[in-house]
Amino acid sequence: MDLSANEKIVLKAIGDIEMTALEVSKATGLKAEAVTHAAYLLEEKGLASVRDEVVSEYVLTDEGRKYAEEGLPERIIFNALPDGGASLKELKSKFPPSTVNIAMGWLRQKGWAKFEKKDGDTVLVPQKAEKSPDEVALSIIGEGKPQESLPEKTMKDLLKRSIVTIKEEKEKIILITAAGAALKEKGITVEEELGQLTPEMIASGTWQGKSFRKFDVSAPVLNEYGGRKHILRMAMDKVKRTLIEMGFKEMEGPMVDAEFYVNDLLFMPQDHPARTQWDQFNLKKPKYIRTLPKDLVHRVRDIHEHGGDTGSLGWNYAWDEQIAKKLVLRGHTTSVTARYLAKYNRPPQKFFSVAPVFRNDTIDITHLLEFYQIEGWIMDEKLSMRDLMGTFKEFYSRFGITNLRFKPTYNPYTEPSLEIYGKHPRSGRMIEVGNSGMFRKEMLAPYGIECDVIAWGLALERLLMILYGYEDIRDLHGPLCDINFLRSVPVIWQQ
Numbered sequence: 455m456d457l458s459a460n461e462k463i464v465l466k467a468i469g470d471i472e473m474t475a476l477e478v479s480k481a482t483g484l485k486a487e488a489v490t491h492a493a494y495l496l497e498e499k500g501l502a503s504v505r506d507e508v509v510s511e512y513v514l515t516d517e518g519r520k521y522a523e524e525g526l527p528e529r530i531i532f533n534a535l536p537d538g539g540a541s542l543k544e545l546k547s548k549f550p551p552s553t554v555n556i557a558m559g560w561l562r563q564k565g566w567a568k569f570e571k572k573d574g575d576t577v578l579v580p581q582k583a584e585k586s587p588d589e590v591a592l593s594i595i596g597e598g599k600p601q602e603s604l605p606e607k608t609m610k611d612l613l614k615r616s617i618v619t620i621k622e623e624k625e626k627i628i629l630i631t632a633a634g635a636a637l638k639e640k641g642i643t644v645e646e647e648l649g650q651l652t653p654e655m656i657a658s659g660t661w662q663g664k665s666f667r668k669f670d671v672s673a674p675v676l677n678e679y680g681g682r683k684h685i686l687r688m689a690m691d692k693v694k695r696t697l698i699e700m701g702f703k704e705m706e707g708p709m710v711d712a713e714f715y716v717n718d719l720l721f722m723p724q725d726h727p728a729r730t731q732w733d734q735f736n737l738k739k740p741k742y743i744r745t746l747p748k749d750l751v752h753r754v755r756d757i758h759e760h761g762g763d764t765g766s767l768g769w770n771y772a773w774d775e776q777i778a779k780k781l782v783l784r785g786h787t788t789s790v791t792a793r794y795l796a797k798y799n800r801p802p803q804k805f806f807s808v809a810p811v812f813r814n815d816t817i818d819i820t821h822l823l824e825f826y827q828i829e830g831w832i833m834d835e836k837l838s839m840r841d842l843m844g845t846f847k848e849f850y851s852r853f854g855i856t857n858l859r860f861k862p863t864y865n866p867y868t869e870p871s872l873e874i875y876g877k878h879p880r881s882g883r884m885i886e887v888g889n890s891g892m893f894r895k896e897m898l899a900p901y902g903i904e905c906d907v908i909a910w911g912l913a914l915e916r917l918l919m920i921l922y923g924y925e926d927i928r929d930l931h932g933p934l935c936d937i938n939f940l941r942s943v944p945v946i947w948q949q
C-alpha cells in the first residue's frame with residue numbers, strides 16, 4: 455500500500471487507545487492539521503478511524519486567574535487576621551469592600567474564622583484554615599494538570615462563583631483499525647521525503663534517487679485573507695468615476711462645519727425643527743466657528759429677515775449670527791455645495807462629492823447615525839426638472855438601475871423638490887434613495903447667482919442596497935458588518 459511519509463508517521467504513533475489529533479501531533483512533531491489530514495487518508499484506506507468528539511475542560515475566568523495568583527478573597531483576608539482577630543471596620547479600611555464582602559461568607563462556611571459581636575462591630579477571629587478543595591482545584595486548573603480528580607461539588611461551587619467556566623472544544627479522535635494494526639505489525643519504514651525541489655538540486659543532480667512528498671492539490675487548506683477594499687469604498691470609487699465620466703468635478707469640504715453653511719445659507723429658518731439637538735450633533739468644544747464671510751452674512755440676514763430684494767417675504771424674524779456660527783457635524787453635504795457656490799457662481803458648473811454625513815436618527819434597517827451622501831449640482835442658464843430627472847436616469851442607468859420613481863416633496867431651499875425612489879430587488883419595496891430640487895432664489899441671491907441650479911443628495915448605502923439586495927444598512931456600514939462578508943464580497947468594480 456502506498457502511504458505518504460505523514461501517513462506512516464501517524465500510523466506508527468497511534469494504537470488501540472484513542473488519541474486526539476493534538477496528542478498525535480505532540481507525539482510525532484507533525485502539525486495538528488497535518489495529523490488530521492494524514493488520519494483521514496488512513497481512514498480512506500481502512501487503516502484508521504477518525505471521529506469528532508466534543509471535549510470539555512474547566513478553564514479559569516479572568517477573576518479565577520487573579521485568584522489563582524493572589525489567593526481566594528477568603529484566603530487573603532484570613533492571612534491578614536492577627537491571632538486576636540480583626541474588626542470588619544479595620545478590614546474594610548485595608549481591603550477593597552468587594553474582597554471583604556466575598557470573603558465573609560466563605561470564611562464562615564469554611565469555618566476559617568469565628569464571628570464575634572463587639573462594640574457594635576463584628577470581629578473575625580481566625581481558626582484553622584487548611585488548604586481547601588477549591589484552592590487545590592484552582593491550582594490544578596491554573597497549572598494545566600489533568601482534571602479527572604476534580605471533585606464535582608467543589609467544581610459546582612467554583613462555577614457558581616464564576617471562578618471557572620467550562621470550555622468545549624471539538625477534537626478529532628484517532629484510532630487504529632485491525633488492518634492498520636496488521637500493517638504496523640509487519641513494520642513500517644519511513645524514508646525521508648523531500649518537500650521541495652530546489653534549483654540547486656536540479657543543477658547538481660542530487661535530486662536523483664530521492665523520494666518527494668506527494669502533494670494533494672485538492673486537499674482543503676486554511677483560507678488566507680489579505681487586505682482589501684471595503685465594499686463601501688469600492689462603491690464610492692465607482693460612483694466618483696461615474697460622475698467624473700458625466701462631466702462633474704469633485705468638491706471637498708469639512709465634516710464639522712458652521713450652521714451658516716449647513717443651514718443658514720440654505721434658507722433654513724433658525725427655528726426649523728431640523729436645527730435642534732434631536733436631529734443634528736452639536737460640537738461641545740470648540741462651540742463656534744471663528745469668523746464668517748461678512749458680505750454673505752449681511753445678505754443672508756437680509757434674506758432671512760425680509761427676503762432682501764428677491765421679492766420674497768423672508769421668514770420674518772430676527773436672524774442671529776451667533777446661531778449661524780455654531781459648529782455641528784454636517785447633516786448633509788449641501789454645506790459643501792453652499793461653500794462652493796460662493797466661488798463658482800457663474801454658469802456653467804457641475805460639481806459632486808461623495809462623503810460622510812451625520813444625523814441624530816433612530817437606527818434601523820435603513821438608517822444609521824452616519825452615512826455617505828452623493829451630493830451634486832449643476833448650474834446653467836436654463837435648467838428644468840426634466841434636466842434633474844434626466845441626470846438621475848443617466849446616473850442610475852450606469853449602475854443598471856432603470857426603475858426609478860419620483861415624488862414631489864418639500865425642502866426649504868429647493869422649489870420644486872423631488873424625492874427619488876428605487877425598487878429593492880428582494881422586498882420589492884420602493885425605497886428612497888435621495889432628495890433633490892431646484893435651488894430657490896432666496897438661496898441663490900446672496901451669492902448673486904441669477905441662473906438656474908439643480909441639486910441633489912443621494913445615499914450611497916441605499917444605492918448598494920437596491921443594487922445587490924442587502925436588506926439592512928448595518929450589513930454594509932459600521933461595526934456590525936460581518937467580517938466574513940467583507941472578506942468574501944466579490945470585487946465589484948475593477949479600477
Ligand SMILES: N[C@@H](Cc1ccccc1)C(=O)O
Pocket residue numbers: 785786787788865868888889890891909910911912
Ligand atoms: N440636502 C438634502 C439633499 C438635497 C440636496 C440638494 C438639493 C436638494 C436636496 C438631504 O440631505 O436630503
